[in-house]
Amino acid sequence: MGGNSGMIAGAFSSTSGKADTVLTTNGDILYYNNGRQRLPKGSDGTFLKLASGLPSWAAASSGLVEQIEFYEASSNDSSKTFSFSPDIDLDDYDRIRITLTGVIQSALNLEVVLDGLTANYYYNYTEDDAGTLTNVTGSNQSQFVVADSDVLANSEYFAGYIDIMPFEQNEGADLFAISSIIQGQYRGMAICGGHVEGATLSSLSSVKIECSTSNWFVHTRFNMQGYKKA
Secondary structure: HHHHHHHHHHHOOOOOOOHHHOOOOOOOEEEOOOOEEEEEEOOOOEEEEOOEEEEEEEOOOOOEEEEEEEEOOOEOOOOEEEEEEEEEOOOOOOOOEEEEEEEEEEOOEEEEEEEOOOOEEEEEEEEEHHHHHHHHOOEEEEEEEEEEOOOOOEEEEEEEEEEEEEEOOOOOEEEEEEEEEEOOEEEEEEEOOOOOOOOOHHHHHOOOEOOOOEEEEEEEEEEEEEEEEO
């Protein structure tokens, strides 16, 4: 018993018999490389990896998915606003994706409002369930209609996702680009901001998902994730 205890203590202790003589800072890690070595703690957001057979800290790689928000309706409701403090810097992401699953009470438009802006949504187009293009080159809309009542009919289950992406004009104005796929079909693209003075946007303070009429049922879910840039 005593021999085993001595071996364990000796394996991890320094010459003085105390491992903490090697470690100096909260978060430091002790490892072995031809003797006991101290790996200083890493920065927040980094991860521990093995490089050339030794542990080291590394920055998150491209394509890392970051969980941002999750919402499950506790009652029948018609809107949900995600607010961010500090703002989300879109320059850090390839896109922000909101995955949707739920059931609606009756036919409605499903809409998105960014940063509380109720103007300057410029549609490329949206498409209904019959393949008819609507809102072609629509200008100065008050929100982006993700899917209209032709797509989301009475008491119907819905699923899909909305992508919010940074978009830079040639003159350098930062905008929001919004794209969506609902019920397995592409529903179009919108551009928000940059068309009037003061509407240039590079960060995101809030995302509101709303119904034009009626509600979605309890347990409808919205999951928001960020896809990091390299």
